[in-house]
Amino acid sequence: MKKTLIILAALAALIAVSAALVYNTTTGQDAVFKRAAGMVMGRDVEIFDGLRVVVCGSASPLGNDPNRAQACIAVVTPDHFFLFDVGARSPTRIAQAQLPMQRIGGVFLTHFHSDHIAALPDVSMTSWIQGRPGRLQVFGPPGVETVVEGFNTAYQLDRGYRTAHHGSDLLSPDRAAMQAHPFTPGDVVWEDASMKVTSFLVEHPPIEPAVGYRVDYRGRSVVISGDTNAADNLFVAARNADLLFHDALSRTLLDQMIEVATEASVPIMPTIMTDVIDYHADAKTLPEAADAAGVKQLVFYHMVPVPANALASKMFLRDLPDSIILASDLQTFDLPPDSNKIIISQP
Numbered sequence: 001m002k003k004t005l006i007i008l009a010a011l012a013a014l015i016a017v018s019a020a021l022v023y024n025t026t027t028g029q030d031a032v033f034k035r036a037a038g039m040v041m042g043r044d045v046e047i048f049d050g051l052r053v054v055v056c057g058s059a060s061p062l063g064n065d066p067n068r069a070q071a072c073i074a075v076v077t078p079d080h081f082f083l084f085d086v087g088a089r090s091p092t093r094i095a096q097a098q099l100p101m102q103r104i105g106g107v108f109l110t111h112f113h114s115d116h117i118a119a120l121p122d123v124s125m126t127s128w129i130q131g132r133p134g135r136l137q138v139f140g141p142p143g144v145e146t147v148v149e150g151f152n153t154a155y156q157l158d159r160g161y162r163t164a165h166h167g168s169d170l171l172s173p174d175r176a177a178m179q180a181h182p183f184t185p186g187d188v189v190w191e192d193a194s195m196k197v198t199s200f201l202v203e204h205p206p207i208e209p210a211v212g213y214r215v216d217y218r219g220r221s222v223v224i225s226g227d228t229n230a231a232d233n234l235f236v237a238a239r240n241a242d243l244l245f246h247d248a249l250s251r252t253l254l255d256q257m258i259e260v261a262t263e264a265s266v267p268i269m270p271t272i273m274t275d276v277i278d279y280h281a282d283a284k285t286l287p288e289a290a291d292a293a294g295v296k297q298l299v300f301y302h303m304v305p306v307p308a309n310a311l312a313s314k315m316f317l318r319d320l321p322d323s324i325i326l327a328s329d330l331q332t333f334d335l336p337p338d339s340n341k342i343i344i345s346q347p
């Protein structure tokens with residue numbers, strides 16, 4: 001016993017001395033910094049051979065949780081990288097997840113509420129600077145041209161500064177501005193030999209049209225709802241999907257927030273919070289419909305309100321099946337090809 005204690009004490013002392021050497025010597029600092037910078041610059045990123053889905057934003061605008069960015073889901077395979085909505089703060093998550101911005105194939109927008117589009121210019125600029133070979137392709141229902149044209153105009157001067165500074169060989173103006181691709185809801189929006197992205201109409205009145213997307217890749221599938229009530233059309237599109245990311249509203253939490261705001265005479269908010277009830281899916285209506293559609297895993301994202309701690313998360317899931325997952329930022333879902341496996345990880 002005494003011998004073990006002596007060994008443990010010696011080990012602890014050794015670790016303390018090593019740590020001191022690393023943090024208090026210039027060579028130690030440089031080695032750790034270089035290693036970390038290499039990781040940040042993507043040198044150590046493994047490429048998963050299958051369909052990888054990364055949560056780059058799980059929040060709705062209602063609530064304030066610094067650990068959650070607004071709506072963003074990334075889909076990555078060895079040959080594809082797409083973003084579905086790019087809400088505020090999602091670029092931070094994209095960088096943390098070391099997603100391959102240089103090979104981004106496009107952004108798919110579900111609708112044009114600010115919490116789904118605010119980070120478009122950042123995604124465009126960052127991927128351009130990291131070597132995106134062409135213009136950033138932005139897919140969306142009619143209206144996407146207006147959004148893209150507006151952001152392109154707002155960032156026109158910035159694009160000019162960057163080309164002037166780094167040279168047009170490195171940052172060609174031809175690749176700089178975004179390009180809009182409007183489509184009719186229901187269309188197959190993107191397709192190659194191994195992947196298909198299909199759009200479908202959802203219900204988010206008065207926003208018309210608003211869409212969701214289904215991605216199919218080598219026998220695996222993920223469906224992303226965008227903002228919607230529980231819509232029959234969505235569950236038809238989600239038939240036998242492996243993963244369904246659905247926006248979800250918790251009456252348990254929201255009703256109490258409305259009550260508190262009303263009692264405290266907070267201006268405007270009780271009405272705003274009451275108004276959102278009619279255009280987001282009540283969480284309680286989703287599990288049965290997802291089950292009936294043969295969805296293998298239901299994941300709530302774009303949560304209304306944002307559950308900012310463990311207590312609120314527990315309340316969000318009150319009276320719901322244990323199998324439901326509340327998405328958290330940077331959570332990763334790996335779907336190996338032609339399999340039933342869903343491997344979930346959280347850094």
Ligand SMILES: [Zn+2]
Pocket residue numbers: 111113204227
């Ligand atoms: Zn919306």
Ligand SMILES: [Zn+2]
Pocket residue numbers: 060061071113115116227302
């Ligand atoms: Zn939204």
